[in-house]
Amino acid sequence: MKSSIRAGAIVRILGRLVMIEGVVMLLPLVICLLYGESDWRGFAVGAAAAVVAGGVAEALTRRSADTTIRAREGFIITATVWVVFGLFGLIPLMLSDNPIGFTDGMFEIISGFTTTGASMLSDVEAHSHGVLFWRALTQWIGGLGIILFMLAVLPELNRATGISMFNAEATGITHSKLHPRIRQTALSLWGVYSVLTVVSVLLLWAGPMDLFDSVCQTFAAVATGGFTTRNEGIAFWHSDYVYLVLAAVMYVAGLNFMLIYSGFRQSPAKLLRNDVVRFFTVLLLAAYILFLFSAFIRGESGGSVGATLVYPLFHVVSAITSTGFSVAEAEGWGPFALMMTILLMLCGSCAGSTSGGIKVDRVLALCRNFRNEIQKTIFPKRTYVVNLSGTALQGSLMSRISAFVTLYMAVTIGSSAIITLWGYSFTDSLFMVASCIGCNGLGYGVTGAGGGYWLLPHAVKWLLIVDMLVGRIELFTFLVLLLPSFWRR
Numbered sequence: 001m002k003s004s005i006r007a008g009a010i011v012r013i014l015g016r017l018v019m020i021e022g023v024v025m026l027l028p029l030v031i032c033l034l035y036g037e038s039d040w041r042g043f044a045v046g047a048a049a050a051v052v053a054g055g056v057a058e059a060l061t062r063r064s065a066d067t068t069i070r071a072r073e074g075f076i077i078t079a080t081v082w083v084v085f086g087l088f089g090l091i092p093l094m095l096s097d098n099p100i101g102f103t104d105g106m107f108e109i110i111s112g113f114t115t116t117g118a119s120m121l122s123d124v125e126a127h128s129h130g131v132l133f134w135r136a137l138t139q140w141i142g143g144l145g146i147i148l149f150m151l152a153v154l155p156e157l158n159r160a161t162g163i164s165m166f167n168a169e170a171t172g173i174t175h176s177k178l179h180p181r182i183r184q185t186a187l188s189l190w191g192v193y194s195v196l197t198v199v200s201v202l203l204l205w206a207g208p209m210d211l212f213d214s215v216c217q218t219f220a221a222v223a224t225g226g227f228t229t230r231n232e233g234i235a236f237w238h239s240d241y242v243y244l245v246l247a248a249v250m251y252v253a254g255l256n257f258m259l260i261y262s263g264f265r266q267s268p269a270k271l272l273r274n275d276v277v278r279f280f281t282v283l284l285l286a287a288y289i290l291f292l293f294s295a296f297i298r299g300e301s302g303g304s305v306g307a308t309l310v311y312p313l314f315h316v317v318s319a320i321t322s323t324g325f326s327v328a329e330a331e332g333w334g335p336f337a338l339m340m341t342i343l344l345m346l347c348g349s350c351a352g353s354t355s356g357g358i359k360v361d362r363v364l365a366l367c368r369n370f371r372n373e374i375q376k377t378i379f380p381k382r383t384y385v386v387n388l389s390g391t392a393l394q395g396s397l398m399s400r401i402s403a404f405v406t407l408y409m410a411v412t413i414g415s416s417a418i419i420t421l422w423g424y425s426f427t428d429s430l431f432m433v434a435s436c437i438g439c440n441g442l443g444y445g446v447t448g449a450g451g452g453y454w455l456l457p458h459a460v461k462w463l464l465i466v467d468m469l470v471g472r473i474e475l476f477t478f479l480v481l482l483l484p485s486f487w488r489r
Contacts (some may be wrong), residue, residue: 005076005487008061013077015057017150021085022050026094027137032130039128042095050088060455072486081146082469086110089138097129098123098249102128103458110465112138113146115354117226117324117441118432120454123466124231129212135217135227140474143223143354144193144257151186185258192261197222200249207245208237221249224354226324226441234314234325238395240306246325247317254280254321254349275389278362280320280350287340288316295338315425319344322356324441328449332483338444342431345438346412356439356471358408362401369398407475412437415467432456436464437471 025047032040069077085394089112090105100108103343104120111118112135121127141149204214217227230236252260263271271277291312303379311327318325319341329339348357365386372384386393393401412433419429428445432453435442447453453461468480480486 005072006070009073010076010080011057012061013069013073014081015054015061017054017146018057018084018088019054019202020150021088022047022054024137024141025089026132028092028134031133032128035129037128037130039092039096039130041129042092043134045095045479046088046091049091053088057232075477075480075486078147078477079469079473082110082113082142082152082472085113085146089113089134092134093131096128098127098131103234104454105459107453107461107465108135109138110468111441112225112227113142114137114439114468115139115142115223115225115322115356116436116439116468116472117220118436118443118447118453118468120225121440122452122454124229126227132216132229133212136216136225136229139223139225139227140197141218143225143253144189148186149174149299188261189257191256192264193222196249196252202247202382203245204242208239209239209242217246218249220325221246221323222354224250224253224255224321224323224349224356225438226326228319228325233328235328240310243306243314247314250317250321250323250325251284253323254317254353254355256350256352257319257352257354258352273389274419275387276350276361276364279364283347283360284316287320287344288295288313290340291316291337294334294340298334300333302425304333316344318359319440319442320347321353322438322440324435326442326449331444331448331450338427338431341442341444342434345434345440345442346408348438356437358405361388362405365398365401366405369402370487383427404475407479408437411467411470411475415463418463422457424462432464433467437467439468439471 020410023262025043029040029043029047032038032043086106086109089109090102093100093105093108094102100120107118110116111120117139124132124230140249182228200218200222201211201214204217205211209217213229214228217234220227228236230235253399255271256274259271259274259277263269292309295308295312307329311329312333314325315327315330317323318327322345330341346358348359349355351359351361368386368388374385375384376382378380386398412430415433415437416426416429420426424446428447431442431444434440435444435447443449443452445451446455453464456464
């Protein structure tokens with residue numbers, strides 16, 4: 001049966017987005033020129049290719065009969081824009097003075113846009129300032145989401161279709177708008193995001209970092225991405241101050257940005273009264289205490305203040321917010337710390353944040369639903385409702401949450417099982433999959449301090465690329481494209 005999907009609408013919007021990406025590439029081009037680096041040529045080629053491709057798409061659809069975006073077109077754009085951005089974004093990486101191949105380049109750029117932070121660069125400091133800035137900038141753009149970025153800059157999407165695209169990309173259980181017009185909601189969220197970015201840059205710049213490193217590390221922390229500009233990572237600066245500032249920034253970035261905006265517009269106490277924020281904070285603190293207790297049991301609690309108190313806090317916040325900043329010492333903390341890290345990566349932080357994972361909103365809803373089911377055993381005639389911050393969740397929504405978590409775990413275990421075919425242990429396989437599908441980027445074992453993601457076979461890299469995309473746009477938005485009925489009239 002003939003499909004009624006309006007291809008012209010999809011091509012036009014993707015073309016305009018690609019043109020915007022081309023313009024954005026001029027920023028790292030300028031960075032290259034400021035530092036006298038020849039990598040500006042790669043960014044010039046990438047920007048030109050993106051602008052030309054966008055112009056061609058605009059010309060081809062100019063006379064289309066109908067380029068109105070509906071819900072189905074919105075789903076397709078939401079799912080494909082990440083790949084399209086990646087294809088043009090990897091051009092500067094492939095044409096740099098230290099070029100990387102297509103597969104590694106695609107992995108790197110998708111890892112950036114999805115804010116995963118798993119890297120193909122074995123020697124980060126060998127690359128130009130322009131390339132390092134571009135990696136950081138892709139994370140910052142992808143933090144709130146490419147679609148949300150698009151809604152802020154393309155006024156013609158300020159319709160119901162814009163809302164459907166926003167809902168398709170936004171993470172969480174339910175989606176609400178701050179303003180009647182979706183573009184105003186997008187601008188408000190980007191305002192909060194930008195303020196947090198500026199504050200973080202100033203705080204890091206006041207410490208041991210220079211301005212360039214402060215900006216790049218901030219982009220990674222605010223977007224909960226994890227790319228760094230140093231081979232040693234955050235340990236390069238040997239500063240507990242840097243660890244604490246980044247931990248605070250990651251924590252805030254792990255909160256719901258809509259809730260942050262509403263809290264400061266109305267009352268900051270609204271944040272403290274929110275069930276999900278309190279659960280997220282308690283979960284984080286409980287994990288931190290367990291890490292400290294584990295260190296005490298192992299007899300490793302007598303070191304420096306940084307090693308004893310700051311590193312575990314930084315690691316816990318980095319893991320649960322899916323930032324992926326690593327602490328080299330973490331691999332020596334034993335199997336309990338490994339298990340806790342995997343659980344934190346799977347959990348993630350709040351919906352509506354820049355983080356990945358299942359989200360604590362769903363975890364809290366499931367916990368309360370489990371409690372209700374136990375109570376039904378004792379009092380079967382009573383009616384029980386799952387409430388989150390005073391909002392009752394309908395039974396159909398709880399079923400959707402259960403289905404999401406089941407699918408998430410199935411994809412995680414299935415991908416891990418596939419990777420074991422290449423001879424990797426199940427622990428290493430599970431960790432790298434949980435890290436990628438949760439948009440985390442942490443490494444362990446073969447991808448940890450003694451190795452790296454660049455050592456993996458190409459087939460495993462492509463599987464992890466798919467996991468990163470599935471984890472970033474969330475499962476249902478991706479899986480709906482696999483239904484034959486979606487493509488029929």
